[in-house]
Amino acid sequence: MDPIQATIAKNLTKFRKNRNLSLTQLSELTGVSKAMLAQIENSKSSPTVTTLWKIANGLQVSFSSFIQEEEPDIRKISINELEPIADNEGNYLVYPFFPYHPEKKFEIYIVTLKPGCTHESKTHLGDEYLLVKEGKLLVTVGMQEHKVQSGDALQFSGSTPHSYTNSSKETASFFLLMYYPEPQ
Template sequence: MRNIQKNIGVNLREIRKKRGLSLDAAGDLTGVSKAMLGQIERGESNPTVTTLWKIATGLQVSFSSLIMEEPSMVHFVKSGDIQPIMEYNGKYRVYPVFPFDPTKKFEIFSVKVEPKYEHISQKHNEGVEEYITVLSGTLELEIDGKIYSLETGDSIRFLANKEHIYRNRTSDSSTYQAIIYYP
């Protein structure tokens, strides 16, 4: 995978230009400043998970459409080659395993949550579904005010059009796989 910052910058610029949006207009839609969008497009900024979700939601595109690279017939992914998108000094790391493919309408991530960390995920567009499977550790997931406790091997599916919060209340790291479906 080429440099993820470069992918994000190239893809954001391409999406924005195809829609005929200025940086100001894109900023109005996403809630991300014109200056920050410009820095991201030039590869000068390493945006957080929250910032990328704001951009994806505001532009009504998939999260990984911002990080994807050109498709191939076979895509072999070595875990050590995936560059994570990080939040809060690496306490929440999203590894884009299989970025969005418009013909399949889903993307797959592996996410690592460090001990005692909480990530608030803004609501996604209508109809977007998340499928979560805990690979290691324990994860608490709050969806629309209701709390679900997941342990290794547990899975949950939900409509992601409501704020949802991922929490690791333990003293050990937690890892989960997320499949996000876009209707």
């Protein structure tokens, strides 16, 4: 069986079942015979482009959604596999563990600040959720200063000017979840 055929079969079945549609109902929506739909779902037939377009239009999904492979249920990422994004001459390192995905509306990083480093962050949409992994930081949000250390957390709007300072003699690191809500 062709791998793309299996992917189409799995996605078609998922779309149909998520909408609680029988094959007969799906046939009525799409104009594709019940027998053909059953063959596609069972990976016994590979649909033509025209047939796939009919199904996509009937279900009101994108054509490409049929060939997208599902993300694995479990993803393991090691910091050693990531290339950090550096700023402040390498004293501020951002490791992108889970980059932004429009369906999930968040991204997760680990950030490290070397001793003596201050990073002035650009304002941005959304909220920041900071959880200190190790060390001590001074987080300035607007005119307020917040001393945080290992085990502490802080939440604030990214649209407020903010900075991170490590005035200690040890490297500080923190988890940073950035959440982007729906536009109002």
